[in-house]
Amino acid sequence: MIIERAEVIVTSPSRNFVTLRLTTDEGLIGLGDATLNGREHSVVAYLQEHVVPLLIGMDAHRIEDTWQFLYRGAYWRRGPVTMTAISAVDVALWDLKAQAAGMPLYQLLGGASRKGLLAYGHASGNDTEELFDSIRHHLERGFRAIRVQTAVPGVRAVYGVPHDVTVSNGVRSQEYEPASRGAYPAEEDWDTRAYLRHVPTVFGAVRTEFGPELPLLHDGHHRMTPIQAASLGKSLEPYDLFWLEDCTPAENQEALRLVRQHTTTPLAIGEVFNSVWDYQGLIREQLIDYVRSSVTHTGGITHLRRILDFAAQYQVKSGMHGPTDISPVGMAAAMHLGLAIHNFGIQEFMPHSAKTNSVFAQSFTWKDGLLHPGEQPGLGVTLDVDEAGKYPYEQAYLPFNRLADGTVHDW
Template sequence: MIIDKAEVIVTSPDRNFVTLKLTTDDGLSGLGDATLNGRELAVVAYLREHVVPLLIGRDASSIEDTWQFLYRSAYWRRGPVTMAAIAAVDVALWDIKAKAAGMPLYQLLGGASRTGLLAYGHASGKTNDEIFDSIRSHQEQGYKAIRVQSAVPGLNSIYGIASNATFEANKGVRYDHEPAQRGALPNEEDWDTRAYLRHIPTVFEAVRIEFGAELPLLHDAHHRLTPIQAARLGKSLEPYDLFWIEDLTPAENQEALRLVRQHTTSPLAIGEIFNTVWDYQLIIREQLIDYERSAVTHTGGITHLKKVLEFAAQYQIKSGMHGPTDISPVGMAAAMHLGLAIHNFGIQEYMMHGAKTDSVFEQSFTWNDGMLYAGDKPGIGVELDLDEAGRYPYVQAYLPYNRLADGTVHDW
């Protein structure tokens, strides 16, 4: 199987997506997700100008060799652009190999370790009543585990609140539950850590009173806290038995998590902005996290992320793969097949895409009663409708950013 065609497809149905399609000389094709939210065209250029010329004529079955070649031959290694590009190639090659074998991809990864994948959704609100309504709505959709995000009194707009979500410029149409704003400049949001730390424990107290002790609850601090602030939040949320607290503090400073661990037994999830195993070395080896959050799309594909998760398994750390709507259905399907195969699966983030996205990406995976099912179609089970994709050209979009009350730019 020789690669004789490589196409980089950019489409923006409900939001921007970058997809790599590889085709072999015997007519098999595979898809890979290369979407990097807010910086999509950087990966497009990397693929089109630097990677695609290297793929034509290569053996599509040599997945490990191709991965190592793309990673090592660039010399300038790692980083989100490089690793998203490599991930797209890697997943497309796995898709082709599984189609050639006539099997769903998870079978080539060792077969299923479970029947389905527990997934969590995103509930949020400006008030407790709004949050309660959002939780009930997610339960009606089948979710059995729910992330809870709350507005903070005195702050106008912060991450994760659907009713505060950015709208398409001049259209008033919600951007697929996506915080990225279509427009020439990023949206500015505000932040006050002390107000947040005072308010969030009261939210989870109210949610537990309303919904009881059994519902698995998650929360995302989105990298905004210092280590000691993170420790305080983790300790204050212990009475509410969270499934995890995500991204308490910027984890590039991995040693900071030692301090957090000293002060709280709340489970910690980290890694959605990590790209390689090198980002995880210390925090996995010292067991400073409980869930590994990387996405297949941003971490070098199935080949590399499987190795990271096998490393984590030695330390009883489980997967919690990133899965909002900036992961395309191609990336979501790849995560499902990997999640089915590994032993140390924990939970899968899952936000449902919009109708336009579903018309561009034809999916065979299914959602039922809180669980995701990858399906048994050969490959990853997703096909791209090129004609439909062509109806939605790229639209410039940026993620928001934060400023404190004094004007200082803060972590978003």
């Protein structure tokens, strides 16, 4: 099965997506997600100028050898651009191999380890009423676990909370897109002390309203120092969180030792990581409970499977990144991998827009709070090239933060 054509397709139906499309001499088409939010063209150039010329004439069945060739052969290793490009190739090759075998990808990964994937939705609000409405909205849509994000008094804009919530026919819109289109990123403000005072009161109100059984999650989005993160984790212990995510920038792996010493709140880390080396100490020392990396940004199914197999030795589970900056191709890859591994924890899930779904046809199902990738051979995703062409790339940036004195802060 020889690769005859490799195309990099950029489309922006609701946000920018980069897709690698491989075609073989047998007429099979494999897809890989190469989207790196806010830096999409960096991966496009990496693929088009450096990787695509190497793929033509390759045996598409040689997934492991191709992975090692692209990782070790380039000399310059790791990093989000390199690993996202490798991921796109890897996932496209797995898609092709599963199609050639006539079975859904998860079967090639060892078969299903569960009926479906527990997924969590994103609830948010500018006040308690909006937040409760958002939680109820997600429960009505079938979610059985909820991430809770809230505005903070005195802070103009907070990650995960839409600035303007529209209402149509009595239903509040829950769509949220942090990447603003334009020539310069939006500037937001931040006050950690106000945040630390406010968040525990919010979770107290949510538990009072919705009871003790509903799994609740929260994302700190790298904004705290280690001691601040430890303080928040401890203050949230009475509310029994499923996890506290990205409580502090984890490039400094030793920081999680301090957090772990002071709180039993479960910790999830890693959506900005891209290799097993980012996790080595965190997993070995059992400083985290969930791996947050995505297939898209972490070297594909081949490499993320290695990370999760390593994590399984320490009872650390998966919590794969899955908002709408992961295309339907990347989400399908996550579902197949999550269905097959033993140490699955939970899957992040933000439904894509109708425009995105018109570009990417998908076979997954959503029932009783569980995702399933479906039974179509391969990933179960097809790309409508003509439809994709209706939505050209638009420059977009994620926001950035400044403190009250003007200092740039973690976002």
